[in-house]
Amino acid sequence: MTDTHATSFLSDVVAIVGDAHVLTDTDAMAGHLTDWTGRWTGTADAVIRPRTTDEVAAVVSACAAHGVAICVQGGNTGLVGGSVPPTEPASRGLLVVMSTARMTDIDEVDTRGRCVGVQAGATIDQIDSRAAEHGLRFPVDLASRESATAGGVVGTNAGGVRMIRHGNTRRQVLGIEAVRADGQVLRRWTSLVKDNVGYDIPGLLAGSEGTLAIVTRVLFRLVAPPASTIVTVAAVRHVEDSFALIDTMTERGLTVEAAEIMTDAGIELVHQHGVRRPVAAHAPFYTLVEVSGTGDVEAAVIDVLDDADVVDAVLEPGPARDLWAARERHTETISRSSTTPVVKLDVSVPIRALPEALAELAAVADLVEHPCRSILFGHVGDGNIHVNLLDVPEHNAEELTGRVFGIVAANGGSISAEHGIGRAKVAWTHLGRSDVDLATMRAIKGAWDPDGRLNPGVLFG
Ligand code: MLT
Ligand code: ZN
Numbered sequence: 029m030t031d032t033h034a035t036s037f038l039s040d041v042v043a044i045v046g047d048a049h050v051l052t053d054t055d056a057m058a059g060h061l062t063d064w065t066g067r068w069t070g071t072a073d074a075v076i077r078p079r080t081t082d083e084v085a086a087v088v089s090a091c092a093a094h095g096v097a098i099c100v101q102g103g104n105t106g107l108v109g110g111s112v113p114p115t116e117p118a119s120r121g122l123l124v125v126m127s128t129a130r131m132t133d134i135d136e137v138d139t140r141g142r143c144v145g146v147q148a149g150a151t152i153d154q155i156d157s158r159a160a161e162h163g164l165r166f167p168v169d170l171a172s173r174e175s176a177t178a179g180g181v182v183g184t185n186a187g188g189v190r191m192i193r194h195g196n197t198r199r200q201v202l203g204i205e206a207v208r209a210d211g212q213v214l215r216r217w218t219s220l221v222k223d224n225v226g227y228d229i230p231g232l233l234a235g236s237e238g239t240l241a242i243v244t245r246v247l248f249r250l251v252a253p254p255a256s257t258i259v260t261v262a263a264v265r266h267v268e269d270s271f272a273l274i275d276t277m278t279e280r281g282l283t284v285e286a287a288e289i290m291t292d293a294g295i296e297l298v299h300q301h302g303v304r305r306p307v308a309a310h311a312p313f314y315t316l317v318e319v320s321g322t323g324d325v326e327a328a329v330i331d332v333l334d335d336a337d338v339v340d341a342v343l344e345p346g347p348a349r350d351l352w353a354a355r356e357r358h359t360e361t362i363s364r365s366s367t368t369p370v371v372k373l374d375v376s377v378p379i380r381a382l383p384e385a386l387a388e389l390a391a392v393a394d395l396v397e398h399p400c401r402s403i404l405f406g407h408v409g410d411g412n413i414h415v416n417l418l419d420v421p422e423h424n425a426e427e428l429t430g431r432v433f434g435i436v437a438a439n440g441g442s443i444s445a446e447h448g449i450g451r452a453k454v455a456w457t458h459l460g461r462s463d464v465d466l467a468t469m470r471a472i473k474g475a476w477d478p479d480g481r482l483n484p485g486v487l488f489g
Contacts, residue, residue, distance in 0.1 A: 033124055037094040041076055041124075044086045049077040049130070060101060060125045061112055063174075064172075067369035068109030068451060071116040072099065075125040079206055081213060081244040082272060087126065087304040088242065090209030095122040097481045099237035100372045102149060102180030105172040107372045108450025110237050111180070114485040120323030125482070126242060128179050137162045141219040142250045143202055148179030148243050155248065164250040167194035169355040170418045179243045185235030187446035189286045194251060196446070198234035203247030206233055206240075209477040219245055232472070237448050240476040254320030257285060258329045263311035263339040267383040270315035270408050276332050282319040285484040287409030288355050291390075294403045297365060298357045306354045309340035315408060316355050318346060358405050366418035371425050373415040375433045377441030382411055385439040389415050389443065392431050412445040432458055454489035 042050050045475050052074045061227070062069045073096075078084045091098055097120070099113040104188035114372045135145035146155055152173040156166040168181055170188035180186070181197045182204070195313050203217035216229050233243060264270055267289070274287050292310055297306050306314065319326060326343065327393050333341045344351055363370055386404065392415070393402035400420045405412040415432050417425075429452075433443045437459040444453055444460065457466060471481075473488060 033094065037090060037096060037122060038074060040090045041074070041087055045076060045083050046077050049079075049383060051075040051077070055466070057125070057468045060104065060127060063107070063109055063112045064105050065107055065363065065369050065372060067371075068112050069115065070099070071123075072113045072125045075121045075127055076416050077130050078129045081179065081207065084126065084242055085207045085211050085213050088207050088209065091124065091481065092210055095121055095481070097121065097480070097484050098242070099123060099125045099483055100179070100183070100242050101125050101127045102177035102183070103151065103172070103175040105176045106180065106184065106450060107374065107447045108444075108452040110184070110448050110450030110483070110486045113452065128177060131244065134158045134283055137164065137250065138219060141162070143219045143247055144250060145203070145217075145247045146178045147245055148177060150178050152178075152181065154320050157346075157482055159250045163252070165253040166248065167200050167251050168197050171359055178246050182243050183236065183238050184446070184448040187407065187410065188413065189288065189407065191407060191446075192287055193283070193285045198231055199251045201246060202249055204230040204233055204243060205245035207242045207244055208439045209241065209479070209482050213460060214241065218389070219247065223479050235448070236449065237486050239484075239487050240482065242482070254283065254285060255322075256325055257318055257320045258325045258343055259316065259318045259348035259351045260329055260333065260341055260343040261306035261314055261316045261351050262333065262336065262341035263307045263309050264315055264337070265339060266312055267313060267386055267408070269337050270313060271379065273315055273332065273338070274317060274409055276318060276336060277319050277329070279333060281327065282321040282328055282332075282437055284317060284409060285320055286318040287407065288316040288405070289408035289413075290316070290355060290358065290370035290405045291403065293360055293401070293455050294405050295354060295364075296310050297403065298354055298361045301357065301361045301364070303353050303357050303361075304350060306351050307340040307342050311339040314354075316351060318348075323433060338355050344382070347424045355405070358403070362403055362416045362418060368418075368420055368422070369416040371420050371428060372447070373417070373443075374412070374445050374447040375432065375436045375441055375443060376445035377410040377436060378437045379411045381439040381441070382408070382413070385435060385441065386413060389413065389432060392428060392435070393417055395431060396420075396428060398424055398429075400424070410445070411441070417438065429456070433458050449487045451485050454485075454487065457487075
């Protein structure tokens with residue numbers, strides 16, 4: 029592409045969003061070109077910050093006319109390199125980052141229909157706060173709630189800590205507005221709970237990682253928050269003890285709102301970084317369970333703990349931020365404690381295979397010559413374990429990733445439980461999908477984005 033061509037494209041875009049919202053300066057673009065983990069970086073010719081769906085559509089049309097590729101970016105809290113552009117290959121044409129940072133509007137909450145329409149750049153925390161003003165709750169919650177955006181959680185079909193209770197993000201999407209690669213706006217916007225006219229396009233866009241269209245607005249389902257909750261952290265010797273605890277809570281009529289697992293190494297690490305240990309006793313695993321119910325929930329939880337095989341346990345009425353901090357501070361603390369960008373592998377295995385798989389996964393870091401460490405934690409109730417490999421030299425990253433995914437595949441699991449494929453896992457999608465399945469996905473991609481200009485390198489490589 030010639031400089032004249034680039035100048036003509038950029039002047040078209042400036043005419044749409046205004047000069048202040050087309051960043052080309054290296055320093056101004058820097059934060060958009062490296063992901064949260066620091067492991068994935070790329071290059072772009074500009075970062076564009078539209079305000080409305082119409083502006084997105086006009087910019088995408090200009091990109092189509094000039095053959096420009098687009099990397100879609102929300103809060104840039106993704107962990108698999110899906111929200112930053114690739115490093116520029118010699119042959120690449122122009123590429124821009126389309127940031128939704130200015131698209132933060134949240135509509136009036138529909139209290140009777142229990143839903144709210146939001147722009148793609150609204151954060152999870154902002155959406156939940158708006159819902160709370162009306163006595164409701166946004167069912168998706170995750171530690172990065174203050175930066176993660178509506179478009180991002182839809183794009184990755186995020187799970188988060190309330191997945192066990194309410195399902196993943198796809199289940200919360202009632203309607204969607206998205207700009208197609210040709211610049212047309214596709215709007216499927218209804219709060220009807222029964223509406224079976226053809227394909228489930230909102231469901232398809234959820235988890236599509238920005239490869240099919242640019243989500244600009246979402247109509248989300250809201251739920252009533254539980255009347256009262258109790259959060260308990262139990263130190264346990266075996267993973268099976270965590271499952272026994274969760275099962276007994278359910279059998280006794282309590283509703284499990286979240287069920288997480290941590291290891292002693294993880295608890296010690298966050299403790300060294302200023303987080304209070306939830307329980308004094310040491311044990312191989314710690315399970316955090318949040319439950320709700322009717323009647324005396326605290327007494328019911330105490331009864332369960334009395335009968336359970338636990339080393340030690342504490343409980344507190346929700347929200348119990350201190351107890352949750354031990355779990356939620358894992359990501360940031362792990363990242364700060366590693367001498368190299370953390371290799372983060374987000375996997376799931378069937379619950380019945382989890383104890384054995386966990387032991388195998390914990391040993392992976394010992395398999396390379398260079399000393400590195402692993403810290404495992406995750407959403408135990410969903411069979412979802414976050415494998416974090418610290419101090420891994422770049423030349424060992426691929427080998428260790430392959431070993432982790434080998435264990436996961438052998439146990440009938442998934443190489444991407446909730447973070448998506450991004451760039452990080454493209455080489456391994458065959459472990460999770462058959463050739464026919466992958467070919468079908470490529471056909472869908474080809475139908476929506478025939479020139480492959482949306483999030484090139486993500487999902488398909
Ligand atoms: C979490 O569960 O905290 C997130 O998925 C982030 C992470 O895996 O580090
Ligand atoms: Zn997670």
